[in-house]
Amino acid sequence: MDKMKGGISNSSQEPEVRKGPWTMEEDLILINYIANHGEGVWNTLARSAGLKRTGKSCRLRWLNYLRPDVRRGNITADEQLLIMELHARWGNRWSKIAKHLPGRTDNEIKNHWRTRIQKHIKQAGPYPRQNSNHELNQNEASTSNTHLYEEVGEGMEYYLPSYAGNLEAFPVPLPAESNENFWPNVEDLWSMQLLNND
């Protein structure tokens, strides 16, 4: 069933820490443990729960996927708009941006940005359909100048890149969310955990 590549099964020692994709079993353990004990103190939690994972790994898994309030499914048009606006203000402050998108995680937003948005800004520039041909003057949207924002401080709007005014020109993926084939849904995991109380 699982074909995990590399890493684990090895000659002499079984690994004391697991890496790579989480299995359903591990998810269940984590969910169950947190349901009964709460979150926090991740390293301890990982040990107590019997997971062969680092605390960091557990935390990441929980925050990004298992937490009951994470929202899966495609980013909506509204969400994408908001991401673009906030990114225009704050740059790659993903966690900060994520705070304004309920149920979305910094990781997801970051991924979405890099895979779906950034390339359009780079290749098409701010005016994919309009005619005026002034080019994007390196306005930003590149990951390298993050520090520019820092000098300005938190709430200040440092710049508004030209694409911000052309949001409707960007292809927005899907209006709704299609959330079908996500193996056992987190929902399922949650219902499963009800069977396991300790």
Added chain:
DNA sequence: AAAATAAACAACCGCCGTCAG
């Protein structure tokens, strides 16, 4: 229909600030 390529996604890594001992 299969192989190649690209895109999307999940997770890890290293750095850094904070706080307890």
Added chain:
DNA sequence: CCTGACGGCGGTTGTTTATTT
């Protein structure tokens, strides 16, 4: 006061899935 553990963050990489040739 110094040191180390911890957690949060952003960048990056590895793997899976979709699309194109």
